[in-house]
Amino acid sequence: MPSFKSTARAALLALLLSGAAMPVLAQTPSPPPAILAAPEARDIHSYAQPLVARVTHIDLDLTADFAGQKMTGSAGLDIAAAPDATEVVLDSKGLVIHGVTDAKGAALPWTLGKVDPILGAPLTVQLNGARRIVVSYDSAPGGAALQWLTPAQTAGKQKPYLFSQGEAILNRTWIPTQDSPGIRQTWTARIVAPEGLKAVMSAEMLTPDGEPAPGGGRAYRFRMDKPVASYLIAIAVGDIAFTPLGGRTGVYTEPSVMKKTANELVDVEKMVEAAESLYGPYAWGRYDLLVLPPSFPFGGMENPRLTFATPTIIAGDRSLVSLVAHELAHSWSGNLVNNATWSDFWLNEGFTVYFENRIMEKLYGKPRADMLADLGWSDLQAAIKDAGGPTGADTRLHLDLTGRDPDDGMTDIAYEKGATFLRTIEKAVGRERWDAYLKGYFARHAFQSQTTAGFVADLRANLIKGDPKLEAAIGVDQWVYGLGLPANAVHIKSAAFPAVDALAAAYAKGGPAPAAKWKAWSTPERTRFVGSLPRQLSKERLAALDKAFGLSAQGNSEIRFAWLELAVANRYAPAVPSLEAFLTDQGRRKFVAPLFKDLMAQGDWGQPIAKRLYARTRPLYHAVTRQTVDGIVK
Structure with missing residues (x-):
């Protein structure tokens, strides 16, 4: 400078x-x-x-x-x-x-x-x-x-x-x-x-x-x-039509899908109240959502007063509303206090993933919040691998984006490593003290931009306060500027997942599809089950799974995505029509880019599918999604 x-x-x-x-x-x-x-x-x-x-x-x-x-x-x-x-x-x-x-x-x-x-x-x-x-x-x-x-x-x-x-x-x-x-x-x-x-x-x-x-x-x-x-x-x-959800909340969307959309989002007013109870008053007046056509490239975008959201969150059972909690949390972390540069992107997303999980815990209980956090931990391990492993330069929270598009830094490192860092601080100081600090942080820096160095200085001045034992217990500099995942990282483990993992392992070895359990499971448990299955399964096992749970016709986008990743990894041809429909009917980059990447990795089986399909779907996608997939399908 x-x-x-x-x-x-x-x-x-x-x-x-x-x-x-x-x-x-x-x-x-x-x-x-x-x-x-x-x-x-x-x-x-x-x-x-x-x-x-x-x-x-x-x-x-x-x-x-x-x-x-x-x-x-x-x-x-x-x-x-x-x-x-x-x-x-x-x-x-x-x-x-x-x-x-x-x-x-x-x-x-x-x-x-x-x-x-x-x-x-x-x-x-x-x-x-x-x-x-x-x-x-x-x-x-x-x-x-x-x-x-x-x-x-x-x-x-x-x-x-x-x-x-x-x-x-x-x-x-x-x-x-x-x-x-x-x-x-x-x-x-x-x-x-x-x-x-x-x-x-x-x-x-x-x-x-x-x-x-x-x-x-x-x-x-x-x-x-x-x-x-x-x-x-x-x-x-x-x-675009409008339906109120509460005194200061509502939803905009196309009239033809308004009824099911509004029904899905009935808890939004409660989410605002829960967020305020954690970290202070909502500063923007109204909190409305606009549920867009399916080509919207993100799950949601935290535009002040009017979150833009993908229709892929409308599952019919309110099981994907954690995305709304995430975008609402941005009203504090990302809108009230935002990143000063794109190298500081984690200040938006790491804080927000942490805050989102606290909203979900307050409204829906600790077991559900723990499942979401545990899935996030798995996403973090995958992101570290994609970044070149624990020594990869892009595993840092504060990134060097010189000569690069800022989108290069929008990975789960910012989201999940950032949230894990905050959970690690919470463990070190206790939730009550940590919440008081966060509430004060948002108040001190309201309507201001923040740098990573600025946050670190604030943390030391207002929380650590020169305590050498606390400084050592947290390891701030290692978290922010260091590579990989520090040894003191807090992994929130779901008490429900070991049983899910055991059933996935049993199915992989030839056991029956757990139909009764599937019926009782939540979306995170179902997603975990499908995601835990080995990337090498016989066609018979895959067919039995699809038949038992209707995975190729699944309306829940997260479960459908997990299934299609499994199917592509196994070169399972009967799932290709479902894959093509999924990639044609929505343009959310979170789903689209990995599936095209998976197809391209499948060589002579997947690459022809990817190239044929992308030639047709590319005009349907937003530029954000196209830019990413253009670098994948070559």
């Missing part, structure tokens, strides 16, 4: 501290200058120079052009800048820039720099004294953040649909701003949607029914008055 001792940067720090240059943010906490100035907070995935000029607020005025598959309009940006700053640098990737003006409409000079395949190009605007600029533009043709769906790709099959996915650095394909998680911004939006379609966003909805737009369609207005990372700005436009 360049030195910030120059007059300009010192002046900016004074402005940031006083809030004088940021009237919009004066009502809410601003990221402390210490975070922006810390060397480890330098964001290598952004062109922004926040110590010279920083975006503090965005006003979007955009029209969703379904025919042209683009967002078109303008973004007004408020800038906090040092008095002698001459320019502001924004992130962009493929944006079609029509012009830039100041607040009074006077043209400002601008240039687009050299294009980097990962980062896009810097958009540099000469300020000429301006502290507000307006960028007129179109979103990038084929921009990775936006997916435009045909009616056939929706549940209702009647109307088109648009949704965005901004994490990690994709929002720069439709919003010209400083696309860095450490540069939090407030924002508003006016979105014009075609008549008959509704727009929703990750913000307070000011016009639930829209208002007539001069050029046709309806305009929807939104406001986010709390500073958030830019990747959390999200939009969807489509045939």
